[in-house]
Amino acid sequence: MIDVRSILDNVRRNTPLVHNITNYVTVNDCANILLACGGSPIMSDDVADVEDITSICGGLNINIGTLNKNTISAMMLAGKRSNELGHPVLLDPVGAGASRLRTETAERLLKEVRFAVIRGNISEIKALAQGSTTTKGVDADAADQVNAENLDSVTAFAKAFSLKTGAVIAITGATDVITDGTRVCLISNGHPMMSRITGTGCMLSAMATAFVTANQDRPFEAVCTAVIAMGLAGEIAHGRLSELDGNSSYRNYIIDAIYNLTAEQLENGAKYELL
Amino acid sequence: MIDVRSILDNVRRNTPLVHNITNYVTVNDCANILLACGGSPIMSDDVADVEDITSICGGLNINIGTLNKNTISAMMLAGKRSNELGHPVLLDPVGAGASRLRTETAERLLKEVRFAVIRGNISEIKALAQGSTTTKGVDADAADQVNAENLDSVTAFAKAFSLKTGAVIAITGATDVITDGTRVCLISNGHPMMSRITGTGCMLSAMATAFVTANQDRPFEAVCTAVIAMGLAGEIAHGRLSELDGNSSYRNYIIDAIYNLTAEQLENGAKYELL
């Protein structure tokens, strides 16, 4: 059993300050979901700014969704400084496998920075762990979904990747696979419509950073709880959709659902299995 | 008659992957409307990333709303690579005529890249086609609206510009003028309140790229259908506004309306005339 209640309580009580070096596509949603869950966001991506900013924060969220030379250098600097300070650092390797720059940047980050968490879809995590490449852009290859048939091989490779990197690995999709190399958590919260919004993955990464920052003695449980919370918010928000609502309102409702999420909802709504 | 039904069906069936090099103001809305219409977005604007990314996509949307040296170079590289691959490329010359950098960048893009579609307001298209300049920023000059009196001259210059560039020209405003140099489509869908939201033009450009990408044998019809769909979404969304709703909710409702748009709605709601 994961004590999701105490994990959430710690976030709400500690207001973890999260430094985000993230893409400009979903950055506003990342900031608002951090505020919704009880954290506090700062965005800063310039080489001359990131070390100071990360020093006053509790955790660091690195998302490679839109990269350039300056922000890549900033990611390295901020990651190393966070490591020195003992802050948890999360990597969201958006589009790893889809371009050389993204794959190589993610690989270089893995070499130079020690990550507490790596969260991506299966195509991205495979690209990092196995060097494979996708041709479907920043969304997971359909051929790559986690299902009953490949579950064993996916958990095996996730565990191996976790042991190699020392990070909690979170492969998110219809079924989410979270592992710290020993334990594995399969989570089935969520709704298919979440893939019709830009940034559900980015928002989850931002939120997971806050959860780990506020629960540094339990990173595995913190990541699992963040993934459950995001999926549950997707379910709650979906239940709220009127006939005229589409993906834009859905996005707002998901952030709203995180804002209003109670420990009771989280405990009662969590759908997971620990292997 | 434009077979709007089959155009929309093709978008929904093919999930066109669209590479966007676009401004950071409305980028999130562009991503969400691409998902809403049935496409899939990728954003990438660094010189070291864009060729790889555009290669795995089906179409390219170039929007010059916020430029810098690096993104301008990225636009040239991505445009040329897309041309080599036979991908349709759309130009949205935001603010052409409002600054030298914007006008010159748009002109340089026209020289170095072959565009399938150019979409802008009349001030922007005039700046490109005739070298005229505006003093009203990124919104169309009031003096420049398409109306009964200037319709003939506007369609004539749009046709000439289409023949010169080889692109479908879409001049959007209260009345939209679309031409492939031979045919002209006048569209009167839409609502004046759409001009009180940032990004309706940018969103339309992103969506039009998806429509053309999924209907490469019919770029003129695809652009007309995208313009009709956007205008119709503006009407549907407006019908949904409560007394307390303003432009922010309106933005969400427009994206929602695209998400829920059916072929029937599109056929029945389309208001256009082919000249």
Added chain:
Amino acid sequence: MIDVRSILDNVRRNTPLVHNITNYVTVNDCANILLACGGSPIMSDDVADVEDITSICGGLNINIGTLNKNTISAMMLAGKRSNELGHPVLLDPVGAGASRLRTETAERLLKEVRFAVIRGNISEIKALAQGSTTTKGVDADAADQVNAENLDSVTAFAKAFSLKTGAVIAITGATDVITDGTRVCLISNGHPMMSRITGTGCMLSAMATAFVTANQDRPFEAVCTAVIAMGLAGEIAHGRLSELDGNSSYRNYIIDAIYNLTAEQLENGAKYELL
């Protein structure tokens, strides 16, 4: 008494065109609130573009929320050009005190550009005026809230800072303190939940620039009215929240409330005191 009615009327009648060099986190909200209040936004942050763009605008909003070498140079250029043209310029020193780059950039801006308005939370304004630093990131230190006990010292230092810079100083928080060095306005509109949305400060700065641009003979009254309007929108929007709504819907409702704000609402809802 502040003639809030005529201030708002001038904004609605003149459609002030505001050039924004602002962070990419909240830029979309800034654009939409400018449109909501009756203004018109342009974003441009490249050294090669800003002088042309600011020349066709009426006012300039400089927000240092996400900085880099290029945008810092652009701020200096645009600020100086605006000064030459007699356009009002507003500074929002986001995160001043939280990093060297932010503090030094804000200080350099104060040296090289003449500001009509400086708006920030108390930690940021203190960092600028007194060289003090915070460790709480971009949000105001709890220890730094304006309250009955420190009100006298806060107004004294705000007045001194106003006299030193020649700018209207707006320190916003639970109680807002606005001063032009002589007059002081204390405003108590607003709702605590506004701090759970990213960008309420940024949006207010954008809107205040529009208000000052449309009321250049009354900058103090214009800033006060913008602050009152933002706070009142926060109250109106809060009254609209359903049980399921959270901070994301709240953000939309605030912009909506500005869109629908009438002169009557503003006059009747204003809660301020002139010292």
